Amino acid sequence: MQPAHDDAIRVAVSTVIFSLRSGDDGDVLTIPLVRRTREPHRGQWAVPGGWLATDEDLRDAASRTLAETTGLSPSWLEQLYTFGEIDRSPGRVVSIVYWALLRSDLVEAQRSAAGAPENVEWFAVDDLPDLAFDHRLLVDYAIWRLRNKVGYSRIAAGLLPDEFTLAELRAVYETVLGRRLDPSNFRRLIEGSEALVPTDAFRTGAHRPARLFRWDAEVELADRGPVGHG
Amino acid sequence: MQPAHDDAIRVAVSTVIFSLRSGDDGDVLTIPLVRRTREPHRGQWAVPGGWLATDEDLRDAASRTLAETTGLSPSWLEQLYTFGEIDRSPGRVVSIVYWALLRSDLVEAQRSAAGAPENVEWFAVDDLPDLAFDHRLLVDYAIWRLRNKVGYSRIAAGLLPDEFTLAELRAVYETVLGRRLDPSNFRRLIEGSEALVPTDAFRTGAHRPARLFRWDAEVELADRGPVGHG
Numbered sequence: 001m002q003p004a005h006d007d008a009i010r011v012a013v014s015t016v017i018f019s020l021r022s023g024d025d026g027d028v029l030t031i032p033l034v035r036r037t038r039e040p041h042r043g044q045w046a047v048p049g050g051w052l053a054t055d056e057d058l059r060d061a062a063s064r065t066l067a068e069t070t071g072l073s074p075s076w077l078e079q080l081y082t083f084g085e086i087d088r089s090p091g092r093v094v095s096i097v098y099w100a101l102l103r104s105d106l107v108e109a110q111r112s113a114a115g116a117p118e119n120v121e122w123f124a125v126d127d128l129p130d131l132a133f134d135h136r137l138l139v140d141y142a143i144w145r146l147r148n149k150v151g152y153s154r155i156a157a158g159l160l161p162d163e164f165t166l167a168e169l170r171a172v173y174e175t176v177l178g179r180r181l182d183p184s185n186f187r188r189l190i191e192g193s194e195a196l197v198p199t200d201a202f203r204t205g206a207h208r209p210a211r212l213f214r215w216d217a218e219v220e221l222a223d224r225g226p227v228g229h230g
Numbered sequence: 231m232q233p234a235h236d237d238a239i240r241v242a243v244s245t246v247i248f249s250l251r252s253g254d255d256g257d258v259l260t261i262p263l264v265r266r267t268r269e270p271h272r273g274q275w276a277v278p279g280g281w282l283a284t285d286e287d288l289r290d291a292a293s294r295t296l297a298e299t300t301g302l303s304p305s306w307l308e309q310l311y312t313f314g315e316i317d318r319s320p321g322r323v324v325s326i327v328y329w330a331l332l333r334s335d336l337v338e339a340q341r342s343a344a345g346a347p348e349n350v351e352w353f354a355v356d357d358l359p360d361l362a363f364d365h366r367l368l369v370d371y372a373i374w375r376l377r378n379k380v381g382y383s384r385i386a387a388g389l390l391p392d393e394f395t396l397a398e399l400r401a402v403y404e405t406v407l408g409r410r411l412d413p414s415n416f417r418r419l420i421e422g423s424e425a426l427v428p429t430d431a432f433r434t435g436a437h438r439p440a441r442l443f444r445w446d447a448e449v450e451l452a453d454r455g456p457v458g459h460g
Contacts, residue, residue, distance in 0.1 A: 008284050009241050011324055054238050054322050058314040081457060082312045082326050084288040092284050094241055096312050096324070140456040148455075225378075226370040227311060 012095045013061035014049025014135075016080065016142035017070060020104040020159050020175060021122065027104075027175040028124045031139065032069050033131070035119045040090050041132035047139065048120075049095065062098035069120055071110050074100035075158035076221055080142055088134045099142040101158035150176045153222035154195055157215050165203050165210040166190065195219045242325045243291035244279025244365075246310065246372035247300060250334040250389050250405060251352065257334075257405040258354045261369065262299050263361070265349045270320050271362035277369065278350075279325065292328035299350055301340050304330035305388035306451055310372055318364045329372040331388035380406050383452035384425055387445050395433050395440040396420065425449045 020027040033045040048069040052061050059077065066074055077100045084094040107122075123129065125143055128136070149155045156172045157164075170186045190196055195216045202209035215221075250257040263275040278299040282291050289307065296304055307330045314324040337352075353359065355373055358366070379385045386402045387394075400416045420426055425446045432439035445451075 009282060011239050011241060052239060052314070052324070055316060057316055058312065058324070079311060081309060082288065084282070084326065086285060086287055094282070094288070094324075094326070096314065137456060144455045225374045226367060 009092045009094060011052040012049055012093055013052050013058060013065065013098065014047045014095050014138065015062045015066050015069075015077075015098040015100055016047055016139055017066055017074070017100045017102060018125075018142070018146060018159065019102040019107045019122070020172065021107075021124070022104075023124075027171055028126075029143075029175055030122045030124050031128075032120050032122050033129070034069065035121070036132055037119065044132040045121075045123075045129050045135075046132040047097075047135045049097075052096070058096055059098070062100070066100055069117065070102060070107065071117075072102055072106055075103055076101040076155060078222075078224070079227075080138075080145055083134060083138060085134065095138075097138050097142070099145060101146075101155070103161055104159055105161040147176060147178075149222055154193065154215060154219070155222045158221055163199055163201065163212040163214050165212060167210060168203075169213070239322045239324060241282040242279055242323055243282050243288055243295065243328065244277045244325050244368065245292045245296050245299075245307075245328040245330055246277055246369055247296055247304070247330045247332060248355075248372070248376060248389065249332040249337045249352070250402065251337075251354070252334075253354075257401055258356075259373075259405055260352045260354050261358075262350050262352050263359070264299065265351070266362055267349065274362040275351075275353075275359050275365075276362040277327075277365045279327075282326070288326055289328070292330070296330055299347065300332060300337065301347075302332055302336050305333055306331040306385060308452075308454070309457075310368075310375055313364060313368060315364065325368075327368050327372070329375060331376075331385070333391055334389055335391040377406060377408075379452055384423065384445060384449070385452045388451055393429055393431065393442040393444050395442060397440060398433075399443070 017032055019030055021030045032048060034048050036042050036044055036046050048065045050061070050065050052058065058079070062077060066077070077098055080097045080099045082094060082096045086092065125139065128139065131139065150173060156169065156176060159172050160168065166187055169190065170181055170183065173186070174181055196213050197216050199212045199214055201212040203212055247262055249260055251260045262278060264278050266272050266274055266276050278295045280291070280295050282288065288309070292307060307328055310327045310329045312324060312326045316322065355369065358369065361369065380403060386399065386406060389402050390398065396417055399420065400411055400413065403416070404411055426443050427446050429442045429444055431442040433442055
């Protein structure tokens, strides 16, 4: 039996957007949330998103809401999961969820230049407010995917500027994974990956100068598989 | 700018269903396809699926088309990806795709008992006919996911009966991965996983008796993450 198609199903696209913010105790992983101005869940915080337009590819819809929320282009954008439980919203809404990484230096620059749009605020992922709908599950799933992926790809570089020290890169891994890593093991592992290119520049400051590295631009941040950029 | 919602977007759920078939040169990985009886692409083969019903969860829709196609319940069912390119169908259709594993012994028993429904035929994945829409991409992506997952979980057990010899398990890995594995390395690796439970039974036949194993039922075939069975 083939149930009839029902026009009452609506399609939304939402994006969980990660960046880092420097804090007193090191970096924290943050996401922007949008305060809802309409029912249902008016006044509550939600993951940025909107209805899919008929003439818009899924990925384009994700990029659009990302740009509307942050004014920026992501260093990584990938489909996460589609949430479609019957009772997740008063009407039947299927949400195709993407996740994205933004370079922290770009977010900082944008913040001081233009400020975030009204109703948008960045939150540390381990200190989130109550979220509308099932958006807490969306965020938890995105964090899980990010943590997993950090373990087997160089995706963490998507949170960093073009050039970075090994200590800065390790700090990103530590922030995402939520645990300390042994500096010399980390150095061995990363240098062994052969995707890291040393530059002639050094970071100077309070400590002894540290060499700056960049990633080999020929190597993708992670394997996208057959769907490529879809 | 928030584009208006357009009711012209329709939501389908499709499932790429894997099982094994014994062949002259060992097992082959197979999937069922459905011959389309309607335009567009009438007469072409397609991945089983249908429209999402308003009162039906995504996973239930995937289970339903799987049961309609094979008469069976899967040992593994997981959301794969959502395909939504504008031009993938004459009307705008967003397809939420699942992938599933069926135990080969159940497929064989079902085949000889009732026969497959009309319009359904099983094909070896490396000898597929031309597929309707973008379904070749759906299948390729599902194969890619299965191969990846075999590398870091015990998902391959979903293709086997409850009890199996180490040689049978290795044959499944070899079929999915498309390459030979060293028997003693494989034995060491699998036995080290501690999820394999030896039984008191043996497979007897042309060769010397081989002990039968089963998986520890307490251990999931793979980590589902925060979305659980959604």
